[in-house]
Amino acid sequence: MQKHWFQDRLRHLGKTQRGLAKHMGLDPSRITEILNRSRGIKIEEAVEMADYLETSLDDLVGKLGTAVAPAVRASSLVVGYVGAGETVFSIDDHAKGSGLYKIDAPQGEGGGVCVVVRGNSMAPRFKDGEHLGYSRDEGLDLAKCYGRECVVQTKDGRQLVKIVEPGNRPNEVTLVSVNAATPIEQNVPIDWVAPVTWVKLRPRG
Template identity: 40%
Template sequence: MAELTNMARGSRNIAISSTSESRNLAFAIYREAEQSPVMQGIDPQAERRRAILRKVIAEQGDNLTAWSRDAGVNESTVRSFLEGRSNSMTAKTYEKLARARPGLTVAYLIGEEHTKRTVAVAGYVGAGDRVFTFDGDTMDGALEEIDIDIDPGEPVEAVIVRGNSQYPSLFDRDIIVYRRDPVPPDTLIGKQCVVRLADGRTLVKTIRRGSAPGFWNLESFNAPPEEDVVIERAVPVRIIVRG
C-alpha cells in the first residue's frame, strides 16, 4: 500500500513539474511576443514623425526646450511623444511648432510634404519594353527634363513611354523613374527594373531567376519572357508617373 502511495505521489509530482514547465514556457513565449512592435503598440506613422522632429532639432542646432517655448506649446507634450509615451500630437501643436521655425511646414513635420525636383530624361521606352536612350545629337540634341515629387537626395533618372504597346501596364507618356546606381540582380527578383543586357539592349522588365547562377529570366506584360539572359546592369524602377 505504501508503495502504491509513493508511486501516486511520484506521478503527481511529475504532472505538477510538467504543468509548471508548460506554464514557464508559455510565459516566456508571451514575454517574447510582448516585445514585438505589434504587442507594444508601435505606430509606424508616429515613429516616422518622431524621426522628423529629431532631425529638425539636430539640423537646426536646436533643443526641445527652446523650440517648445518659442512655439508656445507644452514641452512635456512634445517630449512625451518623442519618448514614445504617447503616439500622437494635435494638429494645433504641429502648427505652432512649424510657425516657430523658419522654413518648416506642418506637411513636412507630419511626413506628408513632397519635394519637387528636376530629373533628367535619359530616353524613351518603345515597343517590346525596349529603352532607347538619348545619345549626343541623335535625339534632337539635348536631354529633356521633368519636375516630379521625389526625395531630393535620391539619385534617379527617367524614361518616357512612347505609344501603347505596353498597355495596360504602361501608357503613352508615362514617366518611369528609376534609380541611377546599379544593384545586383539577385536583390531585385520579382521587381520591375531597367536592365541593360550583354547584347546591348536596354529593357524595362521584371527580373526572375534563370536556370543557372548568372543567368536571368525577364518578364513583361505584353511580350513573351526572355530566358537565361546575361544582365550587365540593373536598376530598380522607383515610381511610375502617369502621363
C-alpha cells in the same frame, strides 16, 4: 503607421494597396516601406495618400506616427527611351550629363534619372509615353530585383522595362511582361538592372 487602421480603411472603401501606389505614382514596394516605417513620407505623398483614403491630412499624419518631410520640388533628367515591346538601343545617345530634357519628379520623389516608355508590352502597368524613374544603386544586388519591375540593359544593347526573374547562370535573368501575349525571354545576359522607383503618367489629351 497603424497597419490595422490602414487595412481596415482600404477594405471599407473597396480599394487596394496597389491602387494606392498607382494613385501616388510610386512602386508598390514603397508603400510597404512606409507602412513598415523603413521609409519616410513626404508631404506631397501624405496629401495623395489622404486623398485616396478619403480622410483628412491631419488624421493621416496622426496615424502615420512618423515625421512628414517638407515639400521638395526636384527635377529628374530624362536620359533616353526604354522598350516595353519595341526594341530600343539608344538610352544615352546625347552628350554625357546633358540628357534629353528635364521633368518634375512626382510627389517629390525627385532627382536622379528617368526614361520614356516605348511600346505596350507592360500595359496596363506602364504605357507608351510614360516616364519611369529608376535607381541604379538598388540594382547592385540582383537578388533584390527579382519579382520587381526594372529597367534592364541587356548585353546586346537593348534597354527594356520588364519584370525580372532569375536566370540559370550568373548575370542572366528571365524577362517577363505584364501583357501575356508578349513572350517570356529566358536566360538573357545583362549589363545592369535598376528597379523602377516611380512613374509619371502621360498627360491626358
